[in-house]
Amino acid sequence: MRKGHLGIIGMTESGKSTLAHSIASGYMEEGIGTIVLEPRASIKWPCSLQTDDPLEFLDIAKRSRSCALFAEESGRFGRDPAFSWLFTESRQEGHVFHYISQYHAQVPPIARTNCLRLALFLVGQRSAKEWAEDFGQPEIATLNARMPPFGFVSANRRNDPPPKVKKLKL
Numbered sequence: 001m002r003k004g005h006l007g008i009i010g011m012t013e014s015g016k017s018t019l020a021h022s023i024a025s026g027y028m029e030e031g032i033g034t035i036v037l038e039p040r041a042s043i044k045w046p047c048s049l050q051t052d053d054p055l056e057f058l059d060i061a062k063r064s065r066s067c068a069l070f071a072e073e074s075g076r077f078g079r080d081p082a083f084s085w086l087f088t089e090s091r092q093e094g095h096v097f098h099y100i101s102q103y104h105a106q107v108p109p110i111a112r113t114n115c116l117r118l119a120l121f122l123v124g125q126r127s128a129k130e131w132a133e134d135f136g137q138p139e140i141a142t143l144n145a146r147m148p149p150f151g152f153v154s155a156n157r158r159n160d161p162p163p164k165v166k167k168l169k170l
Contacts, residue, residue, distance in 0.1 A: 004156065005087065005097045005114050007107060009131070010121020015150045015168045016100050019119055020070055021045060022168075023098065033067040035060055039076060058083060066094030074099045075106030087111040104130040120144055120153040139163050 010016045025046040027034045034047040037057035054077045086097050104127040112134050132140035140163050143153045155163035
């Protein structure tokens, strides 16, 4: 299983959900339990379990082990202290959490600190600079400024490999 929580961040229609669905499919193909919080019940994910209820999602995640957790529209609940467990302690249960949101300010500091990986789609210049500062990698903001359609900056805190632009295969 991929190591480290992942922030999937970008403006509406930038490709966040497409990437997240692709990652979830990969986990499912590997036989890894995949639990999704999706506030839009009409959207179906490739997953073991999907709910639109944040409290149910949290409860199931706490009772599970070694799962891939995805929370679409994380800005809706991310600042609720009850959910800090997802960003901090869930990894001790073997989980990898995928925080999907539109911009930097929607992601609480505790979640940003615990995201070891980043998929940064097109965002505003200020948000890109804040992510670059959080990761200690100024090239994140530079790469984001030249983002192609459906492209994203792939980065990790260890800077190995260095940040680079990837493009979704549609």
